Amino acid sequence: MRISQIQGLRALAAILVTLFHARLMPGGFIGVDIFYVISGYLITGLILREIERDDHLNLAAFYQRRIKRLLPTSAFVLIATAVVSWILLPSITRVNLGKDLIAASLYVSNYLFAWWQNDYQNLNATPSPVIHYWSLAVEEQFYLVWPIFILALAKLGKRIYLIVGISAVTVFSLIFSIYQTQTSPIWAFYGLPTRAWELGFGALLLFVPQTLLRSRIIPWLAFMGILFSSFRFDENTAFPGWKALLPVLATVLLIASINIWPPMFNDLSNNRVSQWLGAISYPLYLWHWPALVIPSAVLGRPLHISERFGCIALTILLAHLTHRFVEQPLRHKELSPRRIYEGALAATLISALLAVGITLTSSDEISIRGATTTKFSLSQVMKKPGVYGDGCHVNYGETKSGYCTYGDVKSKKIVVLYGDSHAAQWFPALNELATKNGIRLISLTKSACPAVDSPRSDQGAFKMVHCKKWRENSIARITELKPLAVITSSFEYFNPPANYPNRSLWWSDGQRKLLSQLSKSSAKLIYISDTPHPQRDIPSCLASRKSSSCDSTQKTPVRVTRGFDVVNPNPWLCSSYCPAIVDGVVAYRDASHISVDMAMALIPRLQAELAARGIL
Known part of the structure; x- marks a missing residue:
């Protein structure tokens, strides 16, 4: 029995x-x-x-x-x-x-x-x-x-x-x-x-x-x-x-x-x-x-x-x-x-x-079937921004960013990139612009920890206590640096706690806290609103079917509180829909982040936006 x-x-x-x-x-x-x-x-x-x-x-x-x-x-x-x-x-x-x-x-x-x-x-x-x-x-x-x-x-x-x-x-x-x-x-x-x-x-x-x-x-x-x-x-x-x-x-x-x-x-x-x-x-x-x-x-x-x-x-x-x-x-x-x-x-x-x-039979090459066949390097499409390889992008459990300096490292003109991995995705473009324009770029980014100071429940390896401590350390460093500008961005699809009646209130409360924290640095505050969310792994999709079937219709609404200078990348990546390939470049390296090549291709647009705001 x-x-x-x-x-x-x-x-x-x-x-x-x-x-x-x-x-x-x-x-x-x-x-x-x-x-x-x-x-x-x-x-x-x-x-x-x-x-x-x-x-x-x-x-x-x-x-x-x-x-x-x-x-x-x-x-x-x-x-x-x-x-x-x-x-x-x-x-x-x-x-x-x-x-x-x-x-x-x-x-x-x-x-x-x-x-x-x-x-x-x-x-x-x-x-x-x-x-x-x-x-x-x-x-x-x-x-x-x-x-x-x-x-x-x-x-x-x-x-x-x-x-x-x-x-x-x-x-x-x-x-x-x-x-x-x-x-x-x-x-x-x-x-x-x-x-x-x-x-x-x-x-x-x-x-x-x-x-x-x-x-x-x-x-x-x-x-x-x-x-x-x-x-x-x-x-x-x-x-x-x-x-x-x-x-x-x-x-x-x-x-x-x-x-x-x-x-x-x-x-x-x-x-x-x-x-x-x-x-x-x-x-x-x-x-x-x-x-x-x-x-x-x-x-x-x-x-x-x-x-x-x-x-x-x-x-x-x-x-x-x-x-x-x-x-x-x-x-x-x-x-x-x-x-x-x-x-x-x-x-x-x-x-x-x-x-x-x-x-031996796995290929690094993606062949995109369409009117013509286009080939891309898989390793290049999935390549992460340099801050990952340099150990300057903070992962789970860590509460302090490294002292990594990019661009013109001797310049007294400082710009800080601050936020989660959706801020880090802009690093390749910003590093190139900083180098060419005599700017010292400081990168303060951490996985799954948006700059927006909104409370979240612990989720898997993510711990709110680590995120909060990292934010405190990063804000203190920004205040100490007194930069010309702080450029920030955040992934907007995290889930709010149950005690918030709606997502918009939760997000706007967090942005107001962030604005208050950054205002002490006297820097120009640039907020790059979140990129469109494809909801599927784009390289995997492209490797197995036509590029048109990997396109998305979901744009990310611009939700930025008053006080930030807003840069909206949606028009750069979408028209009536959001294609997986933009002007011959694979737009995403996974199901969420734009590729390094896409960030580099958007340099002229980003340069124009930053120049108009007196940063370049």
């Missing part, structure tokens, strides 16, 4: 994650946490039973069983995903797929994807079709060290040492998770040290007497905890951290109270559909993400709800076939240790060869 109920929990976890990625359940990502608790419980139980039975643990046999259980299915789905991506995806969306495959096959992809996502500029890019392998990497890294740790504790001879040792690791990991979720949330999300406590809680379940929990309200409270997390958590929830305690403890309580589950819970978990979904939960998890992301990348747009349900149906079919013809036959097949290791090596080599092939 206990195993069948855990199988039902596996089914629940897989369904939650699938619904989350299909944008049908905002907190469905907690399915991964449910998986971790189950894994910690089961794997620690296997280790302890073998030690109790044989008075030792055969580590080689343990690793062989893990390889045989997990590798065939993960390698099969990984290779199939790579082949389909190679065939269907445009070169831009598979340019990084080669290294993603290597990282996934070596079970280190969690750190690769943490590094990739820690760059704010990548957040709007098409995600890797194998990014979900991060959770497998965490689990395999855990399996690598956990049996050695448990064996060492067991050798001490007393049960209390196991409890204390596992508890110590679990508590330390939880504390570190809470800390790093606040300081480096992306690394916290993907890292083993910040996830190990979830598996540790599962392991500690083995030391809880089955008769300890007697109140029949406990399973209901646990279920409500999972339900609440699934519907109330979302992508903006600081996670894992202390908030992950809710789904983790709920799962712990559900497993600990299995013997007193109400009949409804038993019926839901033990029916044939739930048991079948639990049995295919592993391939279901592996297939669901590529089944959702590859069609979206090919179509160049988010999937409609009917398409998402179609992808879920395809996922279930692929998972069933993989379970029947790959997972089960190989799992029950008698294989010598040598054959197991040879199979693991072969799977890794195939992944490596595919990675090399994908990398």
